[in-house]
Amino acid sequence: MNGGPSGFNNAPVTRIIVIASALFTVVFGIQGRSRNLPWSYQDIFKKLQIWKLIVTVFGFSSTPELVFGIYLLYYFRVFERQIGSNKYTVFILFSVIASLLLEVLAQWLLKDPSLNILTSGPYGLIFASFVPFFFDIPVSTRFRVFRFNFSDKTFIYLAGLQLFLSSWRRSMLPGICGILAGSLYRLNVFHVRRVKFPEVIASFFSRLSWPSAGSTSSPTRSSRNVLGSAPTYASRRAEANAPALLSTLLEPPEESIGTLVSMGFDRNSARQALIHARNNINAATNILLESQGH
Numbered sequence: 001m002n003g004g005p006s007g008f009n010n011a012p013v014t015r016i017i018v019i020a021s022a023l024f025t026v027v028f029g030i031q032g033r034s035r036n037l038p039w040s041y042q043d044i045f046k047k048l049q050i051w052k053l054i055v056t057v058f059g060f061s062s063t064p065e066l067v068f069g070i071y072l073l074y075y076f077r078v079f080e081r082q083i084g085s086n087k088y089t090v091f092i093l094f095s096v097i098a099s100l101l102l103e104v105l106a107q108w109l110l111k112d113p114s115l116n117i118l119t120s121g122p123y124g125l126i127f128a129s130f131v132p133f134f135f136d137i138p139v140s141t142r143f144r145v146f147r148f149n150f151s152d153k154t155f156i157y158l159a160g161l162q163l164f165l166s167s168w169r170r171s172m173l174p175g176i177c178g179i180l181a182g183s184l185y186r187l188n189v190f191h192v193r194r195v196k197f198p199e200v201i202a203s204f205f206s207r208l209s210w211p212s213a214g215s216t217s218s219p220t221r222s223s224r225n226v227l228g229s230a231p232t233y234a235s236r237r238a239e240a241n242a243p244a245l246l247s248t249l250l251e252p253p254e255e256s257i258g259t260l261v262s263m264g265f266d267r268n269s270a271r272q273a274l275i276h277a278r279n280n281i282n283a284a285t286n287i288l289l290e291s292q293g294h
Helices: 012-030 041-045 051-058 063-075 077-110 123-136 154-164 169-186 189-194 199-208 233-249 254-262 267-276 281-293
Strands: 142-145 148-151
Touching (some): 012 051, 051 077, 063 077, 063 123, 077 169, 077 189, 123 154, 123 169, 154 169, 254 267
Antiparallel strands (some): 142 148
């Protein structure tokens, strides 16, 4: 299971988060200060170490947490492609701020010594993303292993479970707060889903994007007509027949069309999306969701 096309095409904000998480974790790990990343209520309100709030949003406490965290962040780029970088940035800020406030509130209410220090990393964003993942991403493949039923979404849940239990209570509380933050966003508390940043900020993020290896590049000089004139008759005929040939080769199965129709999409739109996505039902879903957002 993947999050659509490989790379960070149309996901510049996700790329920034992934790079920042890797850099903070590696830099603090090399300096032997990774133990200083976890934060506590006393660090923020008594010692006024506000920098820990910033660092804890990005840097993971250990390499295993970094591996699973980066994997999940990379997969969840699908949501940035669905709603756009502008609204996804709002989702990130809301998830991070809401989860941090919930963590502070939980520490103050529980007064549990084992929760005095919480693990660091973008747990709020990652586990908030599991809410739309559960509700909005369809299952495209099911299989059985030793009489147990699994789906292509199982691997994402297993990676999340590993991260959730990585530091026991110190990681479980941020995970729960992240899920609550994602639920608040889905419930549209304070009408947060209508919030958008000014176009200046949106254009800034769009300029951060660069073509990935799998992206389509502009045609080179050698691929054009040598004379620089109109296409030849043969090329025009080939271009005219290309859509029909592609449609014949990639005619989607009725089961895939039915799956998308059951999700509320128009049958013809579902068929065209599947053809465009080469019968990849997840990519077709992304295409249909993106078209609804415009």
